[in-house]
Amino acid sequence: MSPGGGAAVIDLRALRDDPGRVRASQAARGEPDDAVDALLAADEARRAAVTRADGLRAAQKEASQSVRSASAEDRPAVLERAKALAAEVKAAEAEQAAADAALRAAHLAVPNVVEGAPPGGEADFVVLRDVGTPPDIAAPRDHLEIAEGLRAIDTERGAKVAGARFYFLTGVGALLQLGLLQLAMAQAVDNGFTPMITPSLVAPPVMEGTGFLGAHAAEVYRLEADDLYLVGTSEVPLAGYHMGEVLDLSAGPLRYAGWSSCYRREAGSYGKDTRGIIRVHQFDKVEMFVYCDPAEAADEHQRLLAWEEEMLAKVQVPYRVIDTAAGDLGSSAARKFDCEAWVPSQGTYRELTSTSNCTTFQARRLGIRFRDADGRPQTCATLNGTLATTRWLVAILENHQQPDGSVVVPAALRPYVGGRELLSPA
């Protein structure tokens, strides 16, 4: 068992130095404290196992070397000693491997330490600001009714072909979606991001390293025959992209914009959002992903939020920005801001974007580091943020609907629908 390989992703010094910080975070999330105790105990046990194995290895090495130089008469005794030590080393290494595995498991059970998020659960978010004014629509049609009038979305045939929560985007629906994604990609490139089209299937270490096999493992599709996972966001392949590398961040953060289809099982959401394309098993997304110095992560998080709002402004829908409460964060996030758009048919706000600061949580698991000012490798921070998704069509169609069932196309999207300003029912 190589201590380097298994333990490289685990950096527990901060926890040892200040366990109170992690305990406070667990409390804010509403998570039990015993996971921290288990982690500390596993860390302690592993260190003892490593020390013991190291000592035995050194003794065995010496014994082994003395076999060669031993005289003919001493040789049998020396050989016996070496053999006995070899057996002890084997046992000690097995113990160390078990301790490594136990530590890893304990480590995976502890979510990221929250940073500044409001305490509490799903309902305890804080509204940071409201942007735009909800339109005054007498009897708003919902997005599916509008889309069916425009022949833009076909959920019946989606269900026929693939089942519930699947759909076809047809005609102007397909054009709007492609336009939206291209607009997002173009903005990202303008802002200095490297455009990427990523794999939508990833290997287990990548899915595990990004934190999606924690509390929300049931959300992830797995292909049994090939031991691969379908990604729920291109955040996953983009995080895996630099797995095991030491990055050069001397010129600033590395920023990528990933385009991928995304797959989610939506387990446990039966009966929720069953109409239309608000909650579906497959959708498309342009996602921003950043590797940076942890010292810059909080500032970068604000930049990601600003870029999301820049994109929202282009589609001209009213939205609010919320600071998600600790208990509603994914296991990898230290803080998360969502932009929620007004959905007239529901009279409420629904999430269109989500940006998370994962600090060093993912990078530690994936072994992604950078060289600090002294040239020493340090774990970097990762952040992500949504730039556009299929769900945006819901907000666009509903907020720009007209009494006759037509839809005004936001100016930025017109080039993608043949220059039309208005989409009218067929």
Place this chain on the structure above:
RNA sequence: GGUGGAGUCGCGUAGUGGCCGAGCGCGCACGCCUCGAAAGCGUGUGACGGUGCAAGCCGUCCGUGGGUUCAAAUCCCACCUCCACCGCCA
């Protein structure tokens, strides 16, 4: 899917059981030389874990995971990746 070849400390390579717990070249860093530079000469050159205030010390790492052996880069098994050719197919 089949056959053959290959994966070594940033890069290129040497290396078929203990003198390789890893040599050499390049690159890089520092020093000498020089008015300055080049060339030349010399020294150094990674990661991870453990331990220590620290200098340091110890252990691990030759694609990955197992195995054989007192001892593995080297032998055996499985897997991954890359290259070449063949077959099949968007």
